[in-house]
Every structure is written in structure tokens, then in C-alpha cells.
Amino acid sequence: MIDATSIRERFCARAFVVDDAFATALQLTLALEKPLLIEGPAGVGKTESAKVLADVLETRLIRLQCYEGLDAMAALYEWNYTRQMLHARLTEAGALSLDEREAQIFSEKFLLKRPLLEAITEEQSPVLLIDEVDRADEAFEAFLLEVLAEWQVTIPELGTIRAKRKPHVIVTSNRTRELSDALRRRCLFLWVPYPSLAQEIEILRVRMPGLSERLARQIARVMQALRGLPLQKPPGVAESLDWALALMSLHREHLDARTMEQTLGCVLKVYEDRGVLATHRTILDPAMEDGAPAGEPGGRSLDPDFGIGSVSTPRH
């Protein structure tokens, strides 16, 4: 059994900064064997956390990426029909009886395992990442519930396959649609907000070892300020890291207005947001200045609700 502190340490060693709430939630997921539903704005490391968890537990990561139109077959299993047909034709002249041939055709050899079945049949508990579950239809969500509750899958031709080891499940959602209460009740719930100023500096430090302290502080402050603006797509941690990398490759030691202008594309991904920033230019001034970060009220705990999951929806 791993406790929260050691989870924190091990995650940190893999360059992923988690806070106490996150670590405790992971600990409980492992201990209670319940799925963990992680919600939060885009780019705070929801998906990444599953990858790191698999690495920490030294087990496989099986990922089920949800999308509109995903159906049970694509998630669970499919028979390899073409191969079955070929096999049937080729063994037509053989001496085997009909029953034997049928048993051959519907054996595991011809079964294409999709992520859910794969997770169930794994010898060592894998980490099953069900990514962006809000993108799948309601019908798929209902099906998912059944699998998550029973951990068994019935294939008519083969019988019921029961999980040898329960997978550790992480479900992520960007809140592009409301998830059903039933799914929420099956899971532990964790809201991952944007990091506080201190956390963001820490993340930059851990992920970008070459980054100067001063630049890290400036980037983190500008990010905090930007997330306070009414942007359509507020920048996440992923954007901070991209930006830091961009500034490092440009050999910039600190952030000034001109550099900011040149590299704005790393941070703001919607054209209209540039206009919003232009009208609120002044709020960035204190962030650009280089001061000690101590006592800065950057903590954004659970409260602010900016741009939750403002994932750009596909347009025509």
C-alpha cells in the first residue's frame, strides 16, 4: 500500500507535481479499488497523471480515448471476421468435425481485444485511462457503467471473462457535457484546478531544469494574470511549459513586452483572446516586473470557475 506522501514523492521524481488532495485521491483509488473521475480545465495534466501513475506502479497503461460515435465494439472486442472466413475456407477440406472447426474459429486467436477487454485480461493490474469520457455518447456511458461495476465481459461464443485483477481506472472529463449521476456515483471525484503561483513555479522548475528562476517566476505570474481574464481559452499548464521551452530556445533571460508579443502564439490559441489581452494590457505589468513571489495571493483553489473545459468544439 502506498501512502499519499510517497505518491507525491514518486510523482515528483517523474517530474509531475501533485498536491496533497491529488495524492490522497490517488491513494484512495488504489486502496478502495474505485475509478477516479478527474475533471478540470484543459491542460492541467489530467491525462498525464494516468501515464505517470502507470509508471509509478510499474504497470501497463491502457488508454481508451473516447470520441463521438465510439461504440461498445470499438471499446471491448471484435471478432476478426476476415481472418475467420479465410480460416473457414482453408480448413474446409480438413478432417475436423463441424464442432471442432467452430471452436477453432471462435477461439481467442481470432478475437481482437479492444482496450476494455485488454484491461480485464491483463495479469497485473494495469492503469486504464478512459480519456475525455464526455465526448462519448450517453449510450456508451451506460455501457461503461456496466463494465466498471462488474469487471466482467460476456462474449457469447467464449463465455464470460472475469477480470483477473481489477484495473486501476482513471476517467477524465473536460466537462463539454454533463456526465450522468450514475457514473459519478461509481467514481471518486477529483477536481483539478489550475495550479497556484507557487505550484506553477515548482512545476516549471521540475519540468524545465534549465529554466532560470527569474523567468520561471515571470511566466508563472503572467499565466496567473492571464487566467484571470475573460479569455475564451485560458492557457493551461501545458501552455506554460510550451512557452518556457519556446523562451529557452530563443535564449531569452527574462520576459519583456516585445518578447511577449513575439511568442504570444504559445499561450493564446484563439484570435479574439488577443483583443481581450490588448484591452487588459495593464494587468500584466506587475507580472512582468521581477519581484519576490512570497506572499502572492496566487492560490486559485477550487473557487474560480474560468473556462472550465473550454475545449474548442468542432465547428463546421
Next chain:
Amino acid sequence: MYPFASVPENLAAFCARLRQAYGFRIGSGELHDAARALEIVGLSDERAVRHALRPVVSGTLDEARVFDRAFTEFFFPPLAVDRAVADATREAGPAPRVADSTAPGSGLDATAASDAGAARSRDVPIASFDAIADEPSELTHVARSSYSPLDADGTDEAPLLPAADAAWRAAARSLVRRLQLSLSRRWRSARRGRRFDLRRTLRASLQTGGEPLAAKWLRRSERAPQFVLLVDGSRSMGPDALAALRAGVALATATARLEVFTFSTALQRITGDVRRAAAGDRRHITILPHAWGGGTSIGLCLSAFVRRFGARMLGHRTVVVIASDGLDVGEPELLRDTMREVYRRSAAVVWLNPCLDTPGYEPTASGMRAARPYITTLSSVTDAASLARLARVVRTRA
């Protein structure tokens, strides 16, 4: 220090409190998990206990937010609670009395108080973040100026949700049907279709001795439109707001994909009430004075909607229906910018303006002028016939 002597009792009482006062869905399963979670993290560190209980008992962001307040309120009642109560007062009207929390386990007598609490926690008006952060005083001021054009005695400000008769329901059904959207990404089995379904064909061939005689096909079904109805409940709308609500109730009988909000100076989500009304439950809804019977700031409320719910409710299959007379006291720029965003992120924007029925009316009020370029259909709905007419003229951009 704690309300009860033993940990399980405290835990059970706390969960009961969350369930009754804040509408958490905590069953025996969650209680069991909560107890196990405490067993795992131990009781030595208060923060660890919070971190352990929060994921177990809460299921949504709103619940996770309420949790911390409720936790403090329950386990550290008199002193630490001051600030939380102050926050609650600002957000949710009158604060829950601290006295309630000292006797949470005594089920029956607490029920009345907790019902009121539940109503409060569910129906917190959704003011824009700016309004709360920058001008709290103004907001509270607005909140007090409650006036209802619909109830003469003024004791009960909430309107009775109107029922929708057969004509309304038929009109709503035709509206849902007429809205043509693009095809879904999901392939479904069908008698005729565009794609050959090898799997089902082979499966069906088992019935015919392994000879695939009947071909099976797949086709993509049409996307069902999703509706967001925003009803202006301000004074100037008068009874026309009720007609819009009636249209909402009728729509709720025709489709499950409907969200309803009212707004006047703040936004309130009333989807649940409308659905219940559509199911035949006649009742007064708890609409807060911010969202009914005050002045209008359409821009502010609309932008609050986009920011809080936009990600979940706007999309390329969403039809946004705004019922308002466009008499806005806010800045036209804000309304224009917000309308542009709503337009960009939806399949159609329908504006129902009751004034359109007035002969000689031109949509020239500053609010209407700002919104006009981003409206796909401008119409009015006063009765079932006009809703049916809307069904004939409405278009989507899909």
C-alpha cells in the same frame, strides 16, 4: 469538540447533513467508502481527512466546493465558521444558522430547516464572476429590490410554471423535428444504408446455414438538436415571459436535450423545474429575485451563461433561444461581444421578441441593435400557433 463521541457516528451525521442540507447523493455505499477512506488516511491530520472525504462524497465541482464549507461548519462550528458564513451570505442569501449544524442527526426537526437549505444551495444565482469580485455591494443592492409583476400579494414571488396543452406540445414536437442538423458520427444498423455491415451480415448468416443471404447495412443517424432557452424574466417582459416559459415546458415534453434559464440581473438555471412541470407537476418554482422581476442586463447574464455553462451546453448542435424584449440597461458592447461568441459556438440563435407583435415596432433598442447581426431567426412566441409558425421558419447554419 465534535458533535458525537465516536468517529462512525460523526461521519454518519456529517453525511446526513450533506445529504439533507446540500443535496449530496450519499448512500450507504458512499458512507462505507468514506469510513474506509478514513481508515486508510488516519485521523491525525485534518487536511488529510478533508482530502480523503472530498473525493468520496462529492460528485461534481459544485459539491466539491460546498464540501469544504460544510466540513468546517460541521466539525469546527462557532469560531472558524464566521468567514464561511460571510461567504455564504454573499453568495446564497441568508446564511444557514449555525445552530442547525449542532443538531444535524436529529432527523425530523432538522428537515424543515434543511429543506430551505437545499433550496438555497441549489438555486444560487449565477452572477458573473466580475460582478461578485468587483461590485458585491451593487449586487446585494439589486438583490433586495425584489418586485414581481406576477404576484400581487408579493409574499410568493415565484411564478407558477405554466402547463403546456396538446397544441403547444405538438408545436414543440414539430419544432424539434424541423431542425435539421448534420449527421451523427455514430454508425447504426439499418435496413438500408451507406456502409456494408460485415459483422452483422455474418452473424445473420448463422441462421441460414452459414450462407450470407441477407445483407446488413449501417447508416449514420441525424443529430438531435440541443436547446438552450434563456428567458428574460425582467419587469418589462410581463406576461410574455410566461409564454416563453410555457414554450420551454412544451419543448421539455418533446426533447430531453433542453436547458432552461431565467435571468433579469442574474442568471438562474431552472431546467429541473421545467422538466418536472413538463411531467405534469404543477408547482411554484423558486426563482430568486435576481432572475425574475427586476431590471435587465442581458449582456451580463448572457456572458455569465457562456462562461459558466458554455463549454457544456454550447456546441455545433445547440440551438440557443433567447426570449427577451432587448431592453437592456447594460453596455451594448458586452452584449454584442457575447452574442458573437454565442453565434459562433451554436447551430442557431433564435431571438423571441414579444414586441414584434406590436404593429410598427422596429428592433432599434440599443440591445436589439447590438444583438441583431448574430440572430439567425427573429420571431415571437405568444401562443401555440406562433410556436408552430416558428417551427416552419427556423433555420440552422449546420
